[in-house]
Amino acid sequence: xxxxxxxFLMLIIGIVVGSLPSVVTDAQDAxxxxxxxxxxxxxxxxxxxxxxxxxxxxxxENLLPRPRDFxxxxxxxxxxxxxxxxxxxxxxxxxxxxxxxxxxPGWETSLNADDRWELVAYIKTFHEGFKEREASPREITLAxxxxxxxxxxxxxxxxxxxxxxxxxxxxxxxxxxxxxxTLTDEWGFQxxxxxxxxxxxxxxxxxxxxxFKRFIGGIAGSPMPAFEGDSxxxxxxxxxxxxxxxxxxxxDEMTEAEEEESGLFYEKMDAAVDVALNxxxxxxxxxxxxxxxxxxxxVVYEKSWHLANYVxxxxxxxxxxPAIGNSVxxxxxxxxxxxxxxxxxxxxxxxxxxxxxxxxxxxxxxFNPTIDAVNVKSFYNDTEVAFLFTWDxxxxxxxxxxxxxxxxxxxxxxxQFPVKVPQGxxxxxxxxxxGGRLPVYLWHWKASAPEQVTExxxxxxxxxxxxxxxxxxxxxxxYTDGRYKLWVKRVLKTNDKKDxxxxxGVFVPIAFSAWDGSNGDIGTKRVMTSWYTFVLxxxxxxxxxxxxxxxxxxxLGLLVGLRAVVQRRNS
Amino acid sequence: xxxLSLFTICLIILVGSWLVLRFGIGGVVSVPIPASVIAMxxxxxxxxxxxHISVEDSLFQEFLRPIRETLVDDRRRIRRRVIAxxxxxxxxxxxxxxxxxxxxxxxxxxxxHPSPPLELTYKDEVIGTMQDVVNPFRHYEKDDPEAFKAxxxxxxxxxxxxxxxxxxxxxxxxGHFAPYLQPLPAxxxxxGIIPNFQESFFFWRISKGGPGLPAAGAPWDxxxxxxxxxxxxxxxxDVILFLSDYTGYQxxxxxxxx
Numbered sequence: 020x021x022x023x024x025x026x027f028l029m030l031i032i033g034i035v036v037g038s039l040p041s042v043v044t045d046a047q048d049a050x051x052x053x054x055x056x057x058x059x060x061x062x063x064x065x066x067x068x069x070x071x072x073x074x075x076x077x078x079x080e081n082l083l084p085r086p087r088d089f090x091x092x093x094x095x096x097x098x099x100x101x102x103x104x105x106x107x108x109x110x111x112x113x114x115x116x117x118x119x120x121x122x123x124p125g126w127e128t129s130l131n132a133d134d135r136w137e138l139v140a141y142i143k144t145f146h147e148g149f150k151e152r153e154a155s156p157r158e159i160t161l162a163x164x165x166x167x168x169x170x171x172x173x174x175x176x177x178x179x180x181x182x183x184x185x186x187x188x189x190x191x192x193x194x195x196x197x198x199x200x201t202l203t204d205e206w207g208f209q210x211x212x213x214x215x216x217x218x219x220x221x222x223x224x225x226x227x228x229x230x231f232k233r234f235i236g237g238i239a240g241s242p243m244p245a246f247e248g249d250s251x252x253x254x255x256x257x258x259x260x261x262x263x264x265x266x267x268x269x270x271d272e273m274t275e276a277e278e279e280e281s282g283l284f285y286e287k288m289d290a291a292v293d294v295a296l297n298x299x300x301x302x303x304x305x306x307x308x309x310x311x312x313x314x315x316x317x318v319v320y321e322k323s324w325h326l327a328n329y330v331x332x333x334x335x336x337x338x339x340x341p342a343i344g345n346s347v348x349x350x351x352x353x354x355x356x357x358x359x360x361x362x363x364x365x366x367x368x369x370x371x372x373x374x375x376x377x378x379x380x381x382x383x384x385x386f387n388p389t390i391d392a393v394n395v396k397s398f399y400n401d402t403e404v405a406f407l408f409t410w411d412x413x414x415x416x417x418x419x420x421x422x423x424x425x426x427x428x429x430x431x432x433x434x435q436f437p438v439k440v441p442q443g444x445x446x447x448x449x450x451x452x453x454g455g456r457l458p459v460y461l462w463h464w465k466a467s468a469p470e471q472v473t474e475x476x477x478x479x480x481x482x483x484x485x486x487x488x489x490x491x492x493x494x495x496x497x498y499t500d501g502r503y504k505l506w507v508k509r510v511l512k513t514n515d516k517k518d519x520x521x522x523x524g525v526f527v528p529i530a531f532s533a534w535d536g537s538n539g540d541i542g543t544k545r546v547m548t549s550w551y552t553f554v555l556x557x558x559x560x561x562x563x564x565x566x567x568x569x570x571x572x573x574x575l576g577l578l579v580g581l582r583a584v585v586q587r588r589n590s
Numbered sequence: 591x592x593x594l595s596l597f598t599i600c601l602i603i604l605v606g607s608w609l610v611l612r613f614g615i616g617g618v619v620s621v622p623i624p625a626s627v628i629a630m631x632x633x634x635x636x637x638x639x640x641x642h643i644s645v646e647d648s649l650f651q652e653f654l655r656p657i658r659e660t661l662v663d664d665r666r667r668i669r670r671r672v673i674a675x676x677x678x679x680x681x682x683x684x685x686x687x688x689x690x691x692x693x694x695x696x697x698x699x700x701x702x703h704p705s706p707p708l709e710l711t712y713k714d715e716v717i718g719t720m721q722d723v724v725n726p727f728r729h730y731e732k733d734d735p736e737a738f739k740a741x742x743x744x745x746x747x748x749x750x751x752x753x754x755x756x757x758x759x760x761x762x763x764x765g766h767f768a769p770y771l772q773p774l775p776a777x778x779x780x781x782g783i784i785p786n787f788q789e790s791f792f793f794w795r796i797s798k799g800g801p802g803l804p805a806a807g808a809p810w811d812x813x814x815x816x817x818x819x820x821x822x823x824x825x826x827x828d829v830i831l832f833l834s835d836y837t838g839y840q841x842x843x844x845x846x847x848x
Binding site: 066067077078081121122129343345349374376381386443444450455549554557560562567572574578579582 | 685746751758820
């Protein structure tokens with residue numbers, strides 16, 4: 020009897036386990052489009068993507084990136100090859116998870132799975148291509164993945180330069196390449212190359228596989244090309260051949276034999292590019308042509324894995340935690356001189372992360388921020404405090420003229436404190452946006468004058484005054500590879516009543532505003548934070564070495580004493 | 591099986607109740623119980639144990655026996671030494687961690703439901719008393735469903751052009767700016783928000799924003815804009831209709847009793 024029960028149980032477990040993978044991992048196809056899909060679309064999507072799916076909903080004009088225009092069938096995030104439409108699963112995943120770094124939220128908690136599938140079906144009706152599609156789209160294979168290693172990252176780093184990624188994404192990936200400010204998408208809207216060091220803003224995820232798929236499939240509608248045909252350096256050549264050709268091309272003068280050699284390479288490349296073009300257009304390939312294509316793509320796949328590993332190496336594993344709760348900005352005490360801007364002492368600890376949001380309170384407003392966050396570190400000694408602020412900005416703008424207003428745009432940062440630190444948790448702070456009834460004290464730094472900050476007192480955005488007495492602040496500002504670095508040093512106590520006075524152990528509200536000139540930021544059109552907290556971390560009390568051992572010895576003494584008492588009683 | 595000594599039983603009860611309070615009820619089942627409440631319960635349990643063992647002298651002696659044995663009996667030498675090391679070590683670590691602890695920043699307590707002024711105003715124009723003002727378009731819901739729908743649609747437009755950055759596509763307070771604001775934007779899908787207030791209250795909060803909050807509830811850090819600077823009265827009333835239409839929650843009314 021018992022055995023039979025066990026056998027029965029095993030059978031059930033077997034069935035459950037056996038059926039699991041098919042439920043969990045298999046990609047699904049959407050149902051037929053229905054009224055329900057339309058209903059959900061109009062309730063949840065149409066305000067951005069438009070009732071006709073043209074990406075022209077009422078909210079669209081304030082958004083960048085713009086909401087997708089579904090009628091063109093150009094989808095950025097796909098698991099399919101260049102020129103292909105996405106799979107149903109791709110669309111479902113985007114609806115479910117959203118697109119980080121854009122205004123597209125994930126709908127996992129607000130729409131159930133059935134409704135999300137209905138949406139996929141409905142969205143497909145906006146583009147004829149989905150209807151005409153006969154075979155299922157060609158998906159990118161991840162089978163030959165080259166796993167992450169120092170060696171692979173090193174190869175990828177070389178490819179990053181060779182393939183021309185630098186032109187848009189910049190020397191070390193901060194999206195600050197020379198052509199970065201000139202890019203537009205298929206619809207003519209400005210688009211910025213990704214800052215590769217901020218994986219959390221990648222629209223389609225930042226796993227190595229995700230990055231790899233963006234290379235092979237391209238990001239449709241954006242200037243990011245798919246790695247195929249003539250958008251890939253030396254398409255059709257093996258790695259060795261490609262190296263040799265580069266070598267030849269770099270020669271001042273080629274011998275006749277070398278001319279001939281490079282000519283052969285060009286022929287080979289042309290042939291491969293032609294085959295790739297034919298294939299994209301849907302032509303049947305002969306066995307030979309198929310072979311040419313496969314050989315060419317084998318090289319592309321291999322290089323793409325190395326490049327993906329390199330890109331992965333550029334970013335932290337996760338978005339840093341905002342500096343709230345116990346992870347507030349704590350200035351470290353040092354004895355003697357404070358470290359200057361390039362001192363390695365700054366590398367000894369993690370910066371605090373202050374994410375920025377668009378200022379949408381006062382006109383003109385900024386709905387589409389381009390600066391992600393300000394990172395801050397600080398040291399202080401008995402008389403002074405030094406801060407190191409860093410933030411990524413794709414362009415170094417010092418005097419660009421706004422085409423519409425004629426105003427001069429430039430990059431800037433403002434660090435804001437209250438003039439008087441609120442005493443106690445319920446004491447009011449000044450209004451977070453440049454103060455109000457209660458004044459704020461500001462350090463205003465501009466990229467055009469990198470060696471100075473201006474001390475300001477403000478009681479609101481339209482009541483800002485340059486302080487008559489400018490304190491003796493030491494300032495250094497630099498811009499390299501898409502990153503600003505600003506170092507500011509001030510004495511803890513000043514004689515100016517309009518300045519903030521600093522004492523160790525006192526929690527001081529701190530807030531930031533930043534301007535990206537090339538994004539049209541000026542005045543109230545800026546990115547900012549609400550109030551955060553900063554403290555000169557007091558030296559830990561030396562009592563910590565006195566009391567604990569004392570208590571330990573005392574407790575041991577008590578135990579011994581207790582034993583003596585019991586012993587005496589017993590005898 | 592050897593019977594457990596009275597001391598061991600008491601110890602098990604003590605540790606067991608602490609675990610249940612701290613992790614059983616506190617951590618798993620509902621919100622954590624505050625440490626002070628746990629301390630109170632534990633105090634009661636200790637008193638109960640002391641009362642129990644001091645009822646009879648024999649019981650008290652029985653309770654003390656293992657302690658006495660551990661202290662003096664030679665057969666318990668190993669246990670004695672272990673305890674003589676562990677207790678001081680524990681106290682050493684505990685006091686050190688308390689003294690070396692870094693100060694935490696002050697919290698920011700806030701009034702969840704700020705009290706509105708007596709009069710509802712738009713810019714400087716008085717609309718009426720907070721108690722009496724009703725949404726001028728609400729009556730269309732019964733009288734003219736088509737007109738009502740048009741107002742809701744206009745409210746939807748206003749919402750997605752101005753509000754969804756913070757309050758979210760789904761009105762759940764999770765817009766793409768929201769994670770980096772303190773306090774977090776209101777979640778209209780929360781059943782405690784819309785049904786608890788009159789529409790005039792929403793009109794007040796929307797039109798005056800963070801800067802219009804009363805001084806009594808400081809420190810206000812709200813990033814809510816002063817919307818009367820950008821929106822017309824009608825637009826504000828329409829967006830209020832949209833909020834309740836989308837979420838399905840009806841704002842509170844003080845109409846006649848049914």
